Amino acid sequence: MKLSHMLRYIPLFFLGMYALSAMAIEPFVVKDIRVEGIQRTEAGAVFNYLPVKVGDTMDDEKATQAIKALYGSGFFKDVRIEVENDVLIVLVQERAAIAQITFSGNKSFPSDKMKEGMKQIGLSEGLIFDKSMLDRAEQEIKRQYLSQGKYAATVKTVVSPLERNRVAIAFQIEEGAVSKIRSINIVGNQAFESKELLEQFKLTTPDWMTWWSKNDQYSKQKLTADLESLRSFYMNQGYLEFNVDSTQVSITPDKRDIYITVNITEGEKYTVTDVKVAGEMLLPEDEARKLISVQTGEYFNRQKVTESSKAIGDRLGNDGYAFANVNAVPEVDKDKHTVGFTFFIDPGRRVYVRRINITGNTRTRDEVLRREMRQLESAWYGADKINRSKQRLERLQFFSDVNVETPAVPGTADQVDLNLNVTEKSTGSIMFGAGLSSAEGVVLGVTVNQNNFLGTGNRVSAQINTGRVNTVYSLSYTDPYFTPDGISRGFDVYRRDVDTSYLGTGTYKTSSYGTGVKFGMPINERDSLSAGLTFDYTQVNLDATSPGQYLLYCSGQLNCENTSLALNLGWAHDTRDNVLFPNNGVLQRANIEIGLPGFDLEYYKAEYKHSWYKALSKNFTLMLNGEAGYGASYGSKDFPFFKNFYIGGVNSVRGFETSAIGPRQPNTTTGTTFATGGTKRLLGNAEIYFPIPGMKDAKQLRLSTFIDAGSVYAADQDISLSDLRFSTGLGVSWYSPFGPIKLVLAKALNPKKSADGLVDDRTQLLQFQLGSQF
Known part of the structure; x- marks a missing residue:
């Protein structure tokens, strides 16, 4: 009889490097396999890991492999193999399962978020308990608190056994200060005061804004970025050999206070003695030199060197050399403290765009994006065309983010793909406007817009204005690509009611109904023309207290009707880099509205607007805006008073009530006055935009400080700058998830009041517009 038949049990233990015990077995044919000790794990899972099946020959090597495989599954903390009468017996002891994970003492992080984080590193309810994973989770929690500046935070874990081979894990946290x-x-x-150098740092000691910015909390990443900012500052001032020798970060024993010491060597200032251009000169040397901002005789400036290399590379990119490389090689003379630069140009091979791939547009149709592309497939690569395409997509305001990548096509040296990935955002909005004045009370308005109707890029807008004085109902539809060449077509239908009786004055009521069609035609990338016709019917209702000029317009009657066919012509020039929050560029608009002869209204209104944006620095943008308007009648009737210009309010001269500036007429009933508007209009705005201190993203929210000036003038008045009203104040513009919000705190600088009450400007300290987006 074989030795294996004589042995009752042969225990094999998996110890150290999965070595078997000294006792060995002779090979035998397995008649059956039995698994013992499993509670949660299916027997089939054990059989799947075993390298031997019934009918196979079992030996020492396969026994070792079996133990390794079962341990490697992670399900078991002990594995033994026994043999009885050619039956292979696998005895296992399962690892405990995690039944519950709880947190206590955590105030900075919600428990549900912490559980999600634990799940990502393999520690979750229902999974097998692994002590190494628990240690990793504990360290990760500490790391999260350290990132918040809580160096005194402690994390203690308690593992409690439960019935049915389960455990409960409790994280006991003390966050500390x-x-x-x-x-x-x-x-x-030595060259600069410490105060000036510390202005280059984001990290700072506590002040009145650090509760918001958190810049008084130490972070290794922030310190590294600050040291690079310090290096750039010195390099841009000529200190070519500047070096940060060391940094020491110390913390007090109670872990409440942190002290940072930075040791630097400034070196000497270097002067640029020579600037050369070398390499493969695909550009004329004169043109290349014009792109270099580094000048001989001035101090070394690393930023200018970098910008010059980039400018030459971008210029070559416009001609298809996507992988152009421009290196500024310095020639340093340490004795004389001078440096010369040679810009070596390596244009590489000219490449073209094989395909344009678009992803991320789940609602917007591909054709809406492709028609904005200025870079074409199978055409030479053009960096300027790609940048312009990205700008046009961003200006659609359909996407919160537009990412462009140009990876090389594998296996080729002269082809790239243009990959566009967009992140769509809600393009429908409900805009609410509200105001409160002593004259008109609460004024409410709502405008519903869908700028990407059914993903076609078409615009649909409906407006309802429910003020007691002005009530507007309008519906418009615009197809921006009525023709493939980009000619747009739009339709408008509206009704406008004006009732000034709520002002407590004997004034007028009008009801206007109209419809129109308009076309837009692009001239080039920056300029466009527009033309449209609008048919309008306006009924004017007066009463005995109405002003004499209104009665005169209606020929002494209390009611009169007017029909008109207005021709609208316009021109626009737009170079802004962003429609919502521009930082650079110009917007110019000129429009003229003409009441065509043959109808009741024969007039014209001309308007011009010029807005200029300039980034003063990374965080500050200057905006200068000027507007002018002029209207007159060329027919037998006077200029229609209900076509007058008005000024004042949150979108013109802030700090004054809406339409409150300009000529006023007395109300003989109440003894007050009301604004009548005018046929001439002037407006000027100067505004500086900047982010909220500590706010990283200025694309959605920013502050501004402004000065406004403007007025309107009656037909019989000469334009006089002494009549301008001025205001100043602070504003907040926020493109929130609920839509655009504008909040203004303004002070009217020169409101006019006269003894006879004919000039009595009404002011508002707080004005706002808000929206809700769907």
């Missing part, structure tokens, strides 16, 4: 930076000391600076 936030550690603050108490001092940042720069050592070795």
Whole structure:
């Protein structure tokens, strides 16, 4: 009889490097396999890991492989193999399962978010308990608190056994106080005061804004970025050999205060002595030199060197050289403290775009994006065309993000693909406007817009204005690509009612109905023309207290009707880099509205607008805006008073009530006055936009400070700058998830009041517009 038949049990233990015990077995044919000790794990899972099946020959090597495989599954903390009468017996002891994970003491992070984080590193309810994963989770929690500046935070874990081979894990957290930076000391600076150098840092000691920015909380990443900003500052001032020798970050024993010391060596200032251009000169040397902003005789400036290399590379990119490389190689003379630069140009091979791939547009049709592309497939690569395409897509306001990549086509040296990935956002909005004045009370308005109707790029807009004085109902539809060449067509239908009786004055009521069609034609990338016709019917209702000029317009009657066919012509020039929050560029508009002869109204209104944007720095943008308007009648009747210009309010001269500036007429009934508007209009705005301190993203929310000036003038008045009204104040513009919100705190600087009450400007300190987006 074989030895294996004589042995009752042969235990094999998996120890160290999965070595078997000294006792070995002779090979035998497995008649059956039995698994013992499993509670949650299916027997079939064990059989899947075993390298032997019934009918196979079992030996020492396969026994070792079986133990390794079962341990490797992670389900078991102990594995033994026994043999009885040629039956292979696998005895296992399962690892405990996690039944519950709880957190206590965590105030900065919600428990549900922490559970999600634990799940990502393999620690979750229902999974097998692994001590190494628990240690990793504990370290990750500590790391998260350290990123918040809470260096005194402690994390303790308690593992409690439960019935049915389960455990409960409790994380007991003591967050502690936030550690603050108490001092940042720069050592070795001689050319600049420490105060000036610390202005280059985002990290700072506590001040009145750090509760919001958190910049008084230490972060290794922030310090690294600040040191690079310091290096750039010195490099841009000529200090070519500047170096950060060391940094020391120390924390007090109670882990509340942090002290940072930065040791630097400034070196000497270097002067640029020579600038050369070399390499493969595909550009004329004169043109290349014009792109170089580094000049001989001036101090070294790393930013100018970088910008010059980029400018030459971008210029070559416009001609198809997507992988052009421009290196500015310095020639340093340490004795004379001078440096010369040779810009070596390597244009590489000229490439073309094989395909344009668009992803991320789940609602917007592909054709809506492709028609905005200025870079074409199978055409030479053009960096300027790609940038312009990206700008046009961003200006659609259909997408919150537009990413462009140009990877090389594998296996080729002269082809790239243009990959566009967009992130869509809600393009429908409900805009609410509200105001409160002593004259008109609460004024409410709502405008519903869908700028990407059914993903076609067409615009649909409906407006309802429910003010007591002005009530407007309108519906418009615009197809921006009525023709493939980009000619747009739009239709408008409206009704406008004006009732000034709520002002407590004997004034007038009008009801206007109209419909129109308009066309737009692009001239080039920046300029466009527009033309349209609008048929309008307006009924004017007066009463005995109406002003004499209104009665005169209606020939002494209390009612009169007017029909008109208005021709609208316009021109626009737009170079803004962003429609919503521009930083650079110009917007010019000129429009003229003409009441065509043969109808009751024969008039014209001309308007011009010029807005100029200039980025003063990374965070500050200057906006200058000027507007002018002029209207007159060329027929037998006077200029229709209900076509007058008005000014004042949140979108013109802030700090004054809407339409409150300009000529006023007395109300003989109440003894007050009301604005009548005018046929001439002037408006000027100067505004500086900047982000909220500590706010990283200025694309959605920014502050501004402004000065406004403007007025309107009656037909019999000469334009006089002494009549301009001025205001100043602060504003907040926020493109929120609920739509655009504008909040203004303004002070009217020169409101006019006269003894006879004929000039009595009404002011508002707080004005706002808000929206809700769907």
